[in-house]
Amino acid sequence: MPTAVQHEAKRSLLNFFATALGGCRDIAVEHALSVVSPFAGAGQASVIGRHERLDALNAAFLNAISSNVFDFDDTHPGTVIHPSAPVAPALFALAETRRLTGRELLHAFALGVEVECRIGNAVSPGHYARGWHITSTCGVFGSAVATAKCLGLRGEQMLWALGAASAQSGGLIETLGTMAKSLSVGNAARNGMIAAFAAHSGLTGPEMPLEGPRGFAHVFGTNPDFSRISAGLGERWEALRNTYKPYPCGIVLHAVIDACLALRSSPGFSSENIESIVVRGHPLLGQRTNRPSVTTGREAQVSAQHSVAVALLTGAAGLEQYSDAAVRDPAVVALRQKVQVQDDATMTIEAAEVLITLHTGQDLNRFVEQARGGEQYPLSDADLEAKLRDLAAFGKSGCDPGLLIDAVWSLETSTDAGRLMALAVAR
């Protein structure tokens, strides 16, 4: 594993712990925990940011949910997979039940990310466009392969792990903005582990789980491009393309928010003087986020109207701006109603344009080609540390973010990666 890949893996893990600590007391996590607790096994593994311990499968399920619940986790451009949520929780839960070195965990993590993103590439963009929640549908392969790598599976057994993952892949875009989304993300982490353990046990699978006529790629995709799975494997790393969000909302809204934040300093701008606002973007932007009426913070995270309103009104787009209280704020409600989303098929999915017409008739507009946090403008290591500190405080776990940050940066020197989890739980 090249040094750059190892460093990016640690950046991804910092961002993973940041968002899991931020989300660990969200209501969806509370519900999920209350659902599985009566059925959970021995307390083998930690639930990030909390004091409960669960069996490793359920811990992975919960930690995947926490890390993804605000959609504030990492994003692989092109596929819009959140790579860490299915993979990291599986590996840390595993590391609490069997000895893994930090180097082994980092290697398995990078391979899991590679596998899920490359499978995602093969079925993109049609797969997500049809309505598949790609983080869940492809994430289960990442969790399976990462876990299988740590179990030492090779050849036929690794293939069986992929087959067992294919049998468990699922998750629908229709659930985004509701808590049901979290179930498929949690399942991706959990069921990937099941897939690897099943293959290890000898549970057989199909010979061609991905490329068979009724295998994953043909059933979940249209005209899959298999070369995108294997081309340059081990030379070109998808893991190096991972990006981290400055805003806790759908990635397609980030350019919109950057445009709004920039527009606030335009001469003549005042939020009271806005007559109307038009957001222009790739048709997928409208499909995913044209939601003028939202009633919960969760739904607001995939609403262009809400994101524009809070960014213009408050000059920020943090977790507070996506709270239920922010959604009910009368000023936000009023401004949301002035926002229209227009499709422009000539624009890329990374770009967005925001046009504001003031009561005076003056027009302000801002085009953003790629948002902050995207591939061109990545968050720095210091940004990621700050994000972890902010979210650890937001999530009220009481864990010491400094110790956790240090442990992630030095993970490759650890002889027992599972011990890191003691720094990520409630004190």
Added chain:
Amino acid sequence: MPTAVQHEAKRSLLNFFATALGGCRDIAVEHALSVVSPFAGAGQASVIGRHERLDALNAAFLNAISSNVFDFDDTHPGTVIHPSAPVAPALFALAETRRLTGRELLHAFALGVEVECRIGNAVSPGHYARGWHITSTCGVFGSAVATAKCLGLRGEQMLWALGAASAQSGGLIETLGTMAKSLSVGNAARNGMIAAFAAHSGLTGPEMPLEGPRGFAHVFGTNPDFSRISAGLGERWEALRNTYKPYPCGIVLHAVIDACLALRSSPGFSSENIESIVVRGHPLLGQRTNRPSVTTGREAQVSAQHSVAVALLTGAAGLEQYSDAAVRDPAVVALRQKVQVQDDATMTIEAAEVLITLHTGQDLNRFVEQARGGEQYPLSDADLEAKLRDLAAFGKSGCDPGLLIDAVWSLETSTDAGRLMALAVAR
């Protein structure tokens, strides 16, 4: 619930226990049990035919696998859903953790079957043809609704249960003939329970989990017909259409086997004198079962070539004929190689024709419009009792089939349906 529906529910449960008892020591069940055991919670619920006890979710997972592992379970014509495997295990596991009367369980069972089959109707035939393992993909809705009914969910919460089920739906035809199939069937039972508990807890879901633009029907189906979900609900029962297999193999092969068994008594027939055999059927028959080379009993269950060979050679098509030993039998191997499958788009999926050319040049042929066990020729109550006795002996659980049969027939009088499970475990 009409009396006829209640009676059919009991017939379905007899067949369910029969196939679960037959499958309870299959290698796929052993693997699945060894995978989940280290993570399982308190021994709340029974594993059919065995002595282990697991938490209710894992018990449902295992019992769904046992009942479906040989593909010897019930079949809803048209959708080819195996209705009981996802629903019955969820309800009996639930009944071991909270008091349910026999009447409540039977009612919830019939409703769960109704829901999964009607959702299946709405997306058939395109859904299965594309490659979805419909028992798993639709079964999770049956388990969710059956469990939700017992939890007393109504209105919005029932809708959330459907949404949580939609987020967990999955399963691929490519896995048929391998043990990985069992994971998706087990998940359907388990995850349907999770969906109901999640909705009960307050975990929200989409407003239109089935009919939304990126909901289940549009993403998993093509041009879904929603009227097939709701038309005649409560008047016409899909549960009454349930059928039970006399042979432990893919339902599409049953007419083929009936034809072969009939051909054995044709004048001039002798298995040594066979030059070649042609099986003609609907194109789906070929897609699913044209497997000339098989290496395991499991794979043989979806092989037309193997089914023809054993039926013609032995005059039977029971579990013994689908064992690994039968697959390796030199006479079977030799005869399989003489079988060709031909598509005939004018034939229905229920029908099949087998044409045998003898070395003498003589042709024998037999057309079967619908197989024994199908809607026109249902197994009798006595047939189902005999099937349960046979499979209980085959599975070597040592349970007393007579007591279990009596308990199923009198289930509506039980004040504690969970107690029945004590009669279905290993002694």
